[in-house]
Amino acid sequence: MSEPVTLTDAKIAGLRPPERGRVEIIDKVVPGLRVRIGPSGMVSFIVRKRVGGSIKNVTLGRYGPRFTLADARKSARTALSDLTAGKKVVPAKRDSLTIKSLWAEYVLTKAKLRSHHEIIRIGEKHVLPELGDRMADAVTRGEVTRFIDGIKAPVMARLVHAQLSAFYTWALPRLDKLDSNPCRDAGRPSKPKARDRVLTETELATLWRVADAQAEPWRSAVHLIILTGQRKSEVFEARRGEFDLGAGVWTIPAERAKNEETHIVPLSASAGVVLEGIAEIEGSKMLFPAKGNPDKPASGIGKAVERMRAGLRAELGDDVPQWSLHDIRRTVATGLQRLGIRFEVTEAVLNHVSGSKGGIAGVYQRHNWADEKRAALDAWAAELQRILQGAKADNVVKLRV
Template sequence: MPKMKLTDLSIKAIKPPEKFTTYWDTTLPGFGVRCSPKGKKTFTIMYGETRQKLTIGVYPLIALSDARNQAKHHLYAKDTPTGQKCFNDARSAFLSECQNRLRTSTVKQYTQHLNHLSKEKLTDIKRSDIDINNPYAVASWKAFFNWCIQNELIDRNPFQFIKAKTNKRERVLLDEEIRAIWAYDYPPYSNIIKLLFLTGLRRTEVMHLQLDGDIFRLPPEHTKNGRGHTIPATAWAKQYYEEFEFNGWSKGKSRMDRETGITDYCIHDIRRSFATIMAKVGTPIHVVESLLNHQSGVISGIKAVYIRHNYQEEAKIAIANYEKYMKNILA
């Protein structure tokens, strides 16, 4: 059976086949479009243990989005009491949909925790089935059951009121630790680390950084909050900038730890150290928030709606003071 990701473009591109052919959607199992030799395209679904088929409507008289919503209702709600739908089917549909709208790392997290269980029905899943002290597990199951509620597969989220215990990291690198890590020389990994120290970016963000004159730009699709970000690009930071192609984070960190002797920290602690040093040199908190591209902070609520100043001039001063402090550490 041919499969494809059904979009308006892909459906329009289907040419009339020699015989009736159904193209099944890769993002919603059981949903497809049936094409006739004359070019007529009809949305259809296949459901149940007996693999029954049901016609939804003819494209484009019925929109793809409407057909998909109807398909979800029939695939996961038809002839089955609320909450007793097949867990495996719901999980597969949820993860497939996530692949189209979420980061790869988030989908990987959801997949890891949702595949931990083997249950028949959604109602078979209990709080005791997961580690409620694992914030990633709780977040994954909350997201899944919220999706199930939205798609009328179940009427309650058993994990809604669970607050996972979290161990907030407060690790800030000491000056001597920064010196040791900075002295490590093993490009491109060591250049990435230096750029993290000089920009305060997340490691996933620095891989998509773009240099535009004296500005570093980060596209919105590569930021945590979905907002484009700009920071000053100093001569010092430019020395370590390149269009990185790197995926050996674990091996790179292990090698650096062995050679520097500094081990009790994670890469994100560099970002926390950046913010801490900014505070030490007297940078106002709203400028630090701007440099970190934090959506929440001291400017929130109605102020956040009306205040659109990006603090670029203030950021230049802050970065200059920060680099002066760093050079004193490394001297």
């Protein structure tokens, strides 16, 4: 057993994680208080005391700016006194102040917002995996900066920063030890220039062929994005029950749509052919389930896109400008415009709540454009066939996928 030492913040900061197991150091100032460090480097305080014939252990909490050595000694004295008196010691429920627990409360307060689904998505995908177990009042602006810097997509990094900042604005009145919002002075990416990348006809035709050479789910998923113009998340996270091939309709439920409005996507004959060719995985409701986890959508999209980018460069040269799956959506919209499709119909196809459907106009304009959307996507399917066959604009042929 190690000899007790007079613990200081400097000594605790200088502790080095062991390769295996845990190291405990006994405090000389408050006998029974110990500081513990494991291989992960996490430092925590515990109290150990013999009561009667048994050893009692009480975990006090993690060491950090918001739970210092002085805080630990104060909590330890209280715990030791209670143990001596035979009382049951229940440490303060600091777990209730983790970002994970507070985030659950925060999300409930936003249930009526249109962005509710987006808040949940950002939390589950970005915030909670990285910061969920941290005490909310212990996160610093430096940690926020490093967390945001680790999100490589600038647009998403800004969205996560904004949502985390909104969370802390809500949480501040509930955190006695936090003086200010740590996101306020944390670094974040500059606002990116709006993308305007549209694939050329040659690029689009080449992408279709390159995708056709990919394994599932990438082949069919990219073909569906090209044929329907829907968001990649809506395609990759689709459930089989959303599709009615007999009626030629795909219904994206409100909880999956970005704008939280149910979206009806008419399916062209070509889209129907793609869907019919997707093998159903027994026991899975997903259209594109993950391997080994049929309840989750396929993962590895980023690597698949990189392979397809490499395929385009191999066929068209290294000077092919960078493109993303979202650029396909913009390419479809541009193609519909070129075909003379009304702006309002294009917006309806994309399920945009902006432009013609935004503001006061959206209150009074309730037409769902169902017939017009179907005509538009059928026209786009025929146009895509022309592009794939390299035909001239006035020589449109029937699309066969």
